[in-house]
Amino acid sequence: MRGGATYVASLRDGRTVFLDGERVDDVTKHPAFVEPIRKIAETYDQAAAAPDVTTVVDPATGRHFGAMWLIPRSADDIEIRRRVHRFWAEPSYGLMGRTPDHVASVITAFASWRQLFDRAGRQFGDNIVRFWEKARAEDLYLSYAIVPPQIDRSQPAHRQPEPFLYPGAVRERDDGIVVRGCQAIATSAAMADWLFLSYITPLAPGDDDYALSLVMPMNADGLKLYPRRPFAAQATSVYDYPLSSRFDELDVTVVFEDVFVPWEQVFIYRRVDLVNAQFHETPSHTMANFQSLVRFGVKLEFLAGLAMKLVELHSNEGNAATQAHLGGEIAALCAAFEGLVHAAQRFPLVSEGVARPHPQYIYAGMSLQRRLIVDLMRAVRELAGGAFQALPSSSASFDSPETCADTERYYRSGVASARDRVKLLKLIWDMVGTEFAGRQLQYEMFYSAAQPVVNARMFRAYDWAKAKAMVDRCLGEY
Numbered sequence: 001m002r003g004g005a006t007y008v009a010s011l012r013d014g015r016t017v018f019l020d021g022e023r024v025d026d027v028t029k030h031p032a033f034v035e036p037i038r039k040i041a042e043t044y045d046q047a048a049a050a051p052d053v054t055t056v057v058d059p060a061t062g063r064h065f066g067a068m069w070l071i072p073r074s075a076d077d078i079e080i081r082r083r084v085h086r087f088w089a090e091p092s093y094g095l096m097g098r099t100p101d102h103v104a105s106v107i108t109a110f111a112s113w114r115q116l117f118d119r120a121g122r123q124f125g126d127n128i129v130r131f132w133e134k135a136r137a138e139d140l141y142l143s144y145a146i147v148p149p150q151i152d153r154s155q156p157a158h159r160q161p162e163p164f165l166y167p168g169a170v171r172e173r174d175d176g177i178v179v180r181g182c183q184a185i186a187t188s189a190a191m192a193d194w195l196f197l198s199y200i201t202p203l204a205p206g207d208d209d210y211a212l213s214l215v216m217p218m219n220a221d222g223l224k225l226y227p228r229r230p231f232a233a234q235a236t237s238v239y240d241y242p243l244s245s246r247f248d249e250l251d252v253t254v255v256f257e258d259v260f261v262p263w264e265q266v267f268i269y270r271r272v273d274l275v276n277a278q279f280h281e282t283p284s285h286t287m288a289n290f291q292s293l294v295r296f297g298v299k300l301e302f303l304a305g306l307a308m309k310l311v312e313l314h315s316n317e318g319n320a321a322t323q324a325h326l327g328g329e330i331a332a333l334c335a336a337f338e339g340l341v342h343a344a345q346r347f348p349l350v351s352e353g354v355a356r357p358h359p360q361y362i363y364a365g366m367s368l369q370r371r372l373i374v375d376l377m378r379a380v381r382e383l384a385g386g387a388f389q390a391l392p393s394s395s396a397s398f399d400s401p402e403t404c405a406d407t408e409r410y411y412r413s414g415v416a417s418a419r420d421r422v423k424l425l426k427l428i429w430d431m432v433g434t435e436f437a438g439r440q441l442q443y444e445m446f447y448s449a450a451q452p453v454v455n456a457r458m459f460r461a462y463d464w465a466k467a468k469a470m471v472d473r474c475l476g477e478y
């Protein structure tokens with residue numbers, strides 16, 4: 001597997017990133033990106049040092065490859081994938097959602113289901129399989145942009161205020177196509193190697209020019225990356241903002257200014273039906289969101305740990321009401337969610353020789369996720385009272401001769417020094433209250449789709465026939 005240094009070097013490829021109106025020369029040196037890139041690089045190194053968890057053996061060649069590229073054939077294979085997702089989620093405590101294993105799941109699922117791409121000609125199926133093999137061999141880090149900007153949601157792509165606001169093929173050449181337009185968000189794009197571009201929002205009849213599914217390197221000519229306001233660059237210190245300063249994976253708006261894409265990198269071209277089918281007919285939606293749920297489970301555990309540490313900080317752990325709050329509002333939700341993840345893995349749907357995490361549990365998890373994150377954040381806040389607001393304005397209070405005595409004396413707790421107490425409270429505030437925390441909340445609410453969309457998927461995934469049969473049996477008894 002590739003190591004961290006190779007990964008970091010690969011980002012110095014002349015990619016076009018604009019921040020605050022200025023071009024970023026080298027993302028690996030810019031304060032907005034240094035820390036998240038360092039975290040990903042460290043995790044690549046840790047992954048290379050833990051091949052038992054992070055790799056599997058290709059039976060055809062006997063060579064090891066990254067387990068995130070494994071096509072699952074059974075529940076055991078999904079368990080291998082669960083372990084590698086957890087491996088990638090733990091370094092950021094579940095706070096970085098688009099680690100390399102997320103879009104790797106999409107590409108792997110596509111390769112497992114080439115028959116969908118073959119419908120437009122075998123060359124398209126060949127393209128997806130060949131790209132999956134390349135990505136697997138080189139351990140590529142992909143980001144994806146699959147939702148168009150919110151310009152006019154009442155109209156399809158081809159009826160937006162002008163053509164190619166949404167990304168589409170503006171021209172066809174003998175050797176490929178030229179793509180123009182904009183996609184709303186590609187999280188982690190500035191620190192990934194390749195971009196996958198398509199649509200998960202349904203395309204309409206007449207949207208043929210927009211019906212694309214393709215990949216391009218992040219330094220493709222004409223590909224421009226516009227990150228939102230970065231949190232790391234605003235953080236005054238790691239002590240004051242331990243999460244904002246280190247784990248901001250950065251959401252990026254992507255603009256395609258006549259980007260040329262060779263045919264070999266195109267998986268679907270001008271087929272509305274195939275673009276609309278690709279995420280759900282293949283196992284890609286369930287596999288990618290399995291990663292999201294495993295990662296979210298890590299975040300829940302982290303939140304539970306923070307809650308308990310907060311209670312212990314002020315010696316409230318023996319209080320019966322506090323224990324009930326911890327049990328009912330936090331532990332029950334965390335444990336139930338973990339059960340869903342295991343059920344999705346343990347009881348897969350197997351068809352055409354490919355096992356997908358069971359959609360019923362995937363969509364139940366996704367439907368609950370956005371509620372749980374709100375509930376958990378509120379539950380932790382309930383435990384804090386005014387603790388976050390009664391804190392020194394920054395770590396400088398400990399260093400100033402004029403303020404250090406008061407700071408050490410009055411900000412301590414019965415069991416912790418002021419430095420340790422303030423450190424923990426600032427960590428918790430960065431998890432539930434800062435701008436970074438707000439983005440975390442929005443991520444869990446929308447990383448995949450709006451709640452009604454997820455609920456509709458849950459509606460389709462649930463076994464209503466089985467439930468109704470029980471009622472019929474009851475009715476038949478009398």
Ligand SMILES: Cc1cc2nc3c(=O)[nH]c(=O)nc-3n(C[C@H](O)[C@H](O)[C@H](O)COP(=O)(O)OP(=O)(O)OC[C@H]3O[C@@H](n4cnc5c(N)ncnc54)[C@H](O)[C@@H]3O)c2cc1C
Pocket residue numbers: 098144145146147148149150153184185186187188251439442443446447448449450451452453
């Ligand atoms: C932090 C973050 C990171 C993201 N990362 C990525 C990424 O890496 N790649 C990527 O491609 N996208 C990414 N996204 C985009 C994400 O996929 C979309 O935000 C999501 O699909 C919702 O689409 P939207 O933003 O267009 O909102 P909309 O779908 O326009 O939703 C806005 C409002 O409309 C309502 N609504 C929408 N649809 C319906 C409906 N069918 N019925 C009733 N009400 C509805 C919703 O309830 C909501 O209130 C990210 C989003 C966030 C917030």
